[in-house]
Amino acid sequence: MSPEYKALGFSELCERLTTRARTLIVFHDRPDGDAAGSAFGLRALLEALGSETRCVCSSEVHPRYRFAVEELCDSVLPENLPADFVPERVVSVDTASPAQMKELDGRLKYKVDIMIDHHGRGEPYADYYVDGGAAACGEIIYDIAQYFLNNGKISKLPERFALLTYMAIATDTGCFKYSNTTPETHRRAAALMDGSFDYAETNFRLFDSRSKDELKVSSAAMQNMRFYFDGKLAIAALDYAQILALGVPSEYYDGLISAARSVEGVEVAVAVRRMSEQPVFRVSTRSNGAADVSELCAKFGGGGHSKAAGCSINAKTLEEAIDMIVSESKKFFK
Ligand SMILES: [Mn+2]
Structure with a gap:
């Protein structure tokens, strides 16, 4: 980890957060349940300590997670931050690299002071507390709340904190099904x-409700799935013409990767889609076994966890993008 920034011990992190300061919480683009739940959970805690706090992201919270935050905030876009809100402190959650927030640049002047994350391969871009053993950033937020309670800084958990933090933990563990789930994850969730x-x-x-748009994507995934290496690699791929024909907004494409991942015998699942006429393919990957898919994505300039990672691939055609993924995946199936 970088010597430029300081690794914070847990109590040091909590003490720094205790200092009253107008705080901006930032998090990665296309926020998932963990990013949104952690950000708003932390905001509730800091406000309970008397720090005026706002959450900002370069894209809105996914419709699936909006129910948890809509009473707290209409929009997380920087354009909607009150003009007189000048932060004295900026904290990031669930964000492994500045690249994941790059669209915030130019729309908002900010420099992160404290980074709180659980991505083991993160690159520090501020003083940091990174716990790679936490299944979700929400687990760290939960621990911060416990510290505040145990040290008399708050007398009870803020309203909605349990829902927000539970959402963060439940979503990053696939409802406590993924291998990142630990007994501690269950204990924290149980307490929430x-x-x-x-x-x-x-x-x-x-986890159990799907919009019609999401069903359309699942159906397209089934029809456009290819298998390699005796069915151990599944790639669900959609070119731009198919995306146009589906007419489904970009935030509803999670079903592409989950369909590929759910097929019996699949060890590595990949979803590939071209979302515009540009020769750029958005790639998500999941590992059901020993393969470290963050290595695969790192080859193409992306990143993530060993079991779930993403990247973008520049290729002239869908076939070319798929060939690149297949040849880079060979090493997993020797
Ligand atoms: Mn996370």
């Missing part, structure tokens, strides 16, 4: 089931 929110309904919204 404090009666302040309906977790059965929350889980239904997060």
Whole structure:
């Protein structure tokens, strides 16, 4: 890790957050349940400590997660930040590199002071607290709340904190199914089931309900899936013409990768899609086994976790992009 920035111990992190200061919380583009839940959970904590706090991101929270934050905030776009809100401190959550927030640059003047993350391969861009063993950034936010409670800085958890942090933890663990889930993950989630929110309904919204647009994507995924290496690599691929024909907004394409991942025998699942006429393909990857897909994505300038990673590939055609992925994946199946 970079010597330029300081690694913070956990209590040091909590003490720095205790200092009252107008705070901006930033997080990665296309925020998922962990990014949004962690950001708004931390905001609730800092406000309980008397720090005026706002959450900002270069794109809006995904519709699936909006129910948890809509009463707190209409929009997270920087354009909607009150003009008189001048932060004295900037904290990032769930964001491994500045590149994941690059679209914020130019739209907002900010420099991150404290980075809180759980991506083991992150590159520090501020004083940092990174716990690669946490299944979700939400686990760290939960621990911060416990520190504040144990040290008398707050007397009870803020309203909605349990829902927000539960959402963060539940979504990054696929509802406690992924291999990143630990006994501690369950203990934290259990403590958050404090009666302040309906977790059965929350889980239904997060995991069991699908919009018609999402079903369309799942159906297209099934029809456009290819298999390599005896069915151990599945690639669900859509070219721009197919994307246009589907007419589904870009935030509803998660079903592409989950369809590929769910096929029996698949060890590495890949979703590839071209979202515009530009020769750029957006790639998501998942590993069901030992393969470290963050290595695969790093080859193309992307990153993530060993089990879930992403990148963009520049290629003239869909076939060329697929060939690049297949040849780079060979090493997983020797
Ligand atoms: Mn996360």
